[in-house]
Amino acid sequence: MSITAIVIIVLAGVAVLLLALAAIKVIDQYERGVRFRLGRVRETQFEPGLTLIIPVVDRLVKVSMRIVTLPIQGQGIITRDNVSVDVSAVAYYRVVDPIKAIVAIEDYNAAIEQIAQTTLRAVVGRHTLDETLSETDRLNLNIREILDAQTDGWGVEITLVELKDIQLPESMKRAMAREAEAEREKRAKIIAAEGERLAAGELAIAADVMLEHPLALQLRNLQTLVEISVEQNSTIIFPSPLMSTIQELGAFLKREGEAEADLTVALAKLPAALRPADPPADA
Numbered sequence: 001m002s003i004t005a006i007v008i009i010v011l012a013g014v015a016v017l018l019l020a021l022a023a024i025k026v027i028d029q030y031e032r033g034v035r036f037r038l039g040r041v042r043e044t045q046f047e048p049g050l051t052l053i054i055p056v057v058d059r060l061v062k063v064s065m066r067i068v069t070l071p072i073q074g075q076g077i078i079t080r081d082n083v084s085v086d087v088s089a090v091a092y093y094r095v096v097d098p099i100k101a102i103v104a105i106e107d108y109n110a111a112i113e114q115i116a117q118t119t120l121r122a123v124v125g126r127h128t129l130d131e132t133l134s135e136t137d138r139l140n141l142n143i144r145e146i147l148d149a150q151t152d153g154w155g156v157e158i159t160l161v162e163l164k165d166i167q168l169p170e171s172m173k174r175a176m177a178r179e180a181e182a183e184r185e186k187r188a189k190i191i192a193a194e195g196e197r198l199a200a201g202e203l204a205i206a207a208d209v210m211l212e213h214p215l216a217l218q219l220r221n222l223q224t225l226v227e228i229s230v231e232q233n234s235t236i237i238f239p240s241p242l243m244s245t246i247q248e249l250g251a252f253l254k255r256e257g258e259a260e261a262d263l264t265v266a267l268a269k270l271p272a273a274l275r276p277a278d279p280p281a282d283a
Contacts, residue, residue: 022055023053023054023055024052025046025050025053026050026051027046027048027049027051027062028048028062030048030064030065030066031062031063031064031065032045032046032047032062032098033045033046033061033062033063033098034060034099034102035053035058035060036058036060036061037054037059038057041099041102041103043099045098045099046060061102063095063102064095067094067159068092068109069090069092070090070092070109070113071088071090071164072088072089072090072113072116072117072120072164073117074088075120075124077120077121077124077125078125079124079125079127079128079129079132080125080126080127080128081128083128083129083169084169085124085129085132085166085167085169086165086166087124087132087163087165087166087167088163088164088165089116089120089143089162089163090162090164091112091116091144091160092158092160093147093159094157094159095155095156095157096155096156097155098155099155100153100154100155101154101155101156104153104154105154108151108155108156111151111154112147112151112154112156112158115147115150115151116147116161119143119146119147119150120143123139123142123143123146124139132163132166133166139163140160140161140162140163143161147161
């Protein structure tokens with residue numbers, strides 16, 4: 001056998017080996033394969049594992065089926081009540097139809113990023129600042145539904161959208177802080193007034209009980225003395241029912257005055273001979 005024949009055999013073997021390597025493709029578990037034969041896509045997709053294609057005739061495109069995390073850059077948005085905010089979000093999506101993802105759109109990743117930014121601006125711009133801050137769940141669902149409707153023809157499913165950060169102007173932050181402080185003060189005053197009302201009612205009930213049972217007031221005074229003595233003070237306090245003492249003193253003076261008036265009237269009715277003599281005046 002001549003050298004030329006040997007070289008031809010070797011080259012043929014190398015070509016066959018290269019063609020065999022080109023024909024053997026491995027698809028990972030998280031991927032699906034889309035086959036193009038002479039430029040036309042085949043309807044069936046390749047499952048994970050070892051796959052054989054016809055070199056030169058076939059072209060295999062691998063598509064990842066994993067969920068992709070897409071950060072949506074901060075967007076300067078003017079809300080419906082004319083407040084400028086900077087909102088960023090994050091979206092999660094995955095390919096559900098590899099053939100559509102390859103044929104229907106050139107680069108579905110870049111397309112989803114662009115449509116997500118415009119949808120975020122549109123949805124947040126239709127709501128007020130208070131709605132944006134307090135109803136984030138409804139906004140997330142609205143954005144996801146809009147994106148899912150847009151990407152359905154691309155073979156892509158939007159699984160989740162979350163507003164990540166909402167940046168407010170400094171002046172708006174100060175105004176909201178003052179509003180929150182005023183709201184807290186209002187609640188504190190309402191709670192304090194409610195406590196005073198309840199305490200006044202309980203004190204009125206206690207006063208009625210003490211009025212019916214005077215001994216209860218004495219027991220309360222003794223309890224107060226016990227509480228004061230715990231502090232080891234050198235001051236000794238003798239509680240006295242001041243109001244009742246004043247009332248008793250007033251009643252006593254009233255009785256004395258009435259008795260003196262009755263005595264004067266009785267003496268005036270006596271004959272002159274029976275009246276007591278006036279004390280002699282000092283010289």
